[in-house]
Amino acid sequence: MELTRLPILKPALKSRYPQLAVFIVMLAGYIFAILAGFIGTPVGSRNFSIVFVWIAWWAILILVAVPFFGRGWCAVCPIPLPGEWLQRGAVLNPPDKKPKWLNLRWPKFLRNIWLQNISFLLLALFSSVLLTTPNITAIILAAMLFAAIGLSMVFERRSFCRYLCPVGGFIGLYSQTAPIELRIKEKQVCVVCDGKPCYNGSQTGYGCPWDVFPGGLRKNTYCGLCMECIRTCPHDNIAINLRPFSADLAKPSARIDEAFKAFIMLASAMIYAGVLLGPWGALKDAAYNVGTSAWLIYAIIFLAIIFAVLPGFFALGILKTKSALPLKQRFASFATALIPLGLMFWVAFSLSFVLTNASYILASLSDPLGLGWNLFGTASTAWKPMLTSILAPAQTLALVGGLIWSARTAQKAANEIKSSSIPVITFCFIVTLVMLWLLL
Ligand code: SF4
Numbered sequence: 001m002e003l004t005r006l007p008i009l010k011p012a013l014k015s016r017y018p019q020l021a022v023f024i025v026m027l028a029g030y031i032f033a034i035l036a037g038f039i040g041t042p043v044g045s046r047n048f049s050i051v052f053v054w055i056a057w058w059a060i061l062i063l064v065a066v067p068f069f070g071r072g073w074c075a076v077c078p079i080p081l082p083g084e085w086l087q088r089g090a091v092l093n094p095p096d097k098k099p100k101w102l103n104l105r106w107p108k109f110l111r112n113i114w115l116q117n118i119s120f121l122l123l124a125l126f127s128s129v130l131l132t133t134p135n136i137t138a139i140i141l142a143a144m145l146f147a148a149i150g151l152s153m154v155f156e157r158r159s160f161c162r163y164l165c166p167v168g169g170f171i172g173l174y175s176q177t178a179p180i181e182l183r184i185k186e187k188q189v190c191v192v193c194d195g196k197p198c199y200n201g202s203q204t205g206y207g208c209p210w211d212v213f214p215g216g217l218r219k220n221t222y223c224g225l226c227m228e229c230i231r232t233c234p235h236d237n238i239a240i241n242l243r244p245f246s247a248d249l250a251k252p253s254a255r256i257d258e259a260f261k262a263f264i265m266l267a268s269a270m271i272y273a274g275v276l277l278g279p280w281g282a283l284k285d286a287a288y289n290v291g292t293s294a295w296l297i298y299a300i301i302f303l304a305i306i307f308a309v310l311p312g313f314f315a316l317g318i319l320k321t322k323s324a325l326p327l328k329q330r331f332a333s334f335a336t337a338l339i340p341l342g343l344m345f346w347v348a349f350s351l352s353f354v355l356t357n358a359s360y361i362l363a364s365l366s367d368p369l370g371l372g373w374n375l376f377g378t379a380s381t382a383w384k385p386m387l388t389s390i391l392a393p394a395q396t397l398a399l400v401g402g403l404i405w406s407a408r409t410a411q412k413a414a415n416e417i418k419s420s421s422i423p424v425i426t427f428c429f430i431v432t433l434v435m436l437w438l439l440l
């Protein structure tokens with residue numbers, strides 16, 4: 001179903017003003033989060049930067065935005081804006097004269113998601129401190145903003161989003177499961193289209209900031225839903241469609257960087273569940289005490305689980321399956337099956353984390369800096385876990401649903417590469433049992 005046929009949606013997306021209004025609110029919130037982290041209380045649960053970034057924003061992102069809107073968050077994300085405005089020399093329509101920045105192409109050997117994998121892992125390794133310490137959160141938020149500005153001055157388009165952003169990497173991975181997509185309507189219209197303004201830009205808009213040719217889009221991963229091609233396409237050939245969940249996964253990936261992204265996300269959800277929700281004090285201490293030998297051992301085990309233990313068992317499982325494809329390609333194709341499971345692991349983990357801490361949101365709304373304000377009369381809201389009675393059933397449902405979803409994806413991948421899905425389904429079953437044990 002084509003959503004852009006809805007009478008109000010198309011004009012709202014073609015105009016730059018509605019998106020700009022959202023951008024301004026988001027950017028103001030982002031800058032306030034940075035300031036709150038630096039000048040507000042050091043008590044994480046009382047500081048806007050921790051409560052709104054790691055509880056409110058995270059809950060919306062992982063429980064709503066990614067599963068239902070894919071890269072919807074990227075459509076309103078404030079991080080690339082200042083850099084993009086400087087790069088373009090304009091906030092709205094393309095200016096007559098372009099500013100003279102270096103405008104280099106991103107190096108060919110880095111045109112993959114390994115840097116995003118590394119940047120996510122760096123955050124993940126320090127996450128215990130990051131999630132609880134306002135000024136560290138502020139430093140990371142500011143660093144992302146300045147990195148995006150710096151890269152916009154040197155490289156063309158949104159290099160930070162496409163190749164470096166730790167958040168964008170996993171949103172892209174899981175956006176493939178969302179029931180929404182931006183695609184062209186008619187292939188033939190693109191074939192004969194003069195100048196391809198959706199990629200090269202025109203007077204009405206900018207060439208795709210994500211360095212994607214919309215005519216070749218087959219999956220959601222690298223389309224940031226910036227809506228620019230809706231504005232530039234002179235033939236009205238871009239549509240936003242409602243589609244079945246995980247439509248992109250019917251064609252398995254052949255890329256090893258994307259396969260490892262699936263392992264990084266799956267394993268990180270399991271490790272976070274153990275560290276943040278589990279009863280193991282020594283594990284928590286090791287994760288929190290960054291720089292100590294205990295933390296070093298924790299970091300080594302963390303990376304070993306992601307890069308050796310889980311992929312090792314996975315590869316061993318599929319080693320004996322019959323297929324004309326080499327093991328590396330089978331590995332990458334079957335790793336596609338881990339995407340729905342990984343998403344559901346994050347949903348189940350986040351339900352615990354978010355419902356336990358959501359009551360801090362009301363208090364922080366009235367007293368965002370922890371300075372004793374009471375703006376909306378909710379500053380003294382006491383901490384209380386929410387919806388505790390439905391937590392375990394909801395988590396079980398998410399994990400079992402994820403397992404079934406992944407099993408079906410594995411079967412489709414097996415059909416595509418003419419192999420057996422049984423080892424992959426067995427792997428998914430075992431890691432789901434481990435996750436159930438960690439969470440319940
Ligand atoms: S990739 Fe990262 S910085 Fe770019 S829009 Fe998405 S979340 Fe924001």
Ligand code: SF4
Nearest residue numbers: 190193197198233237
């Ligand atoms: S501008 Fe429109 S018709 Fe032309 S190539 Fe791009 S999407 Fe296709």
Ligand code: SF4
Nearest residue numbers: 208223224226227229
């Ligand atoms: S220009 Fe179109 S294809 Fe490119 S990121 Fe924006 S919405 Fe996606």
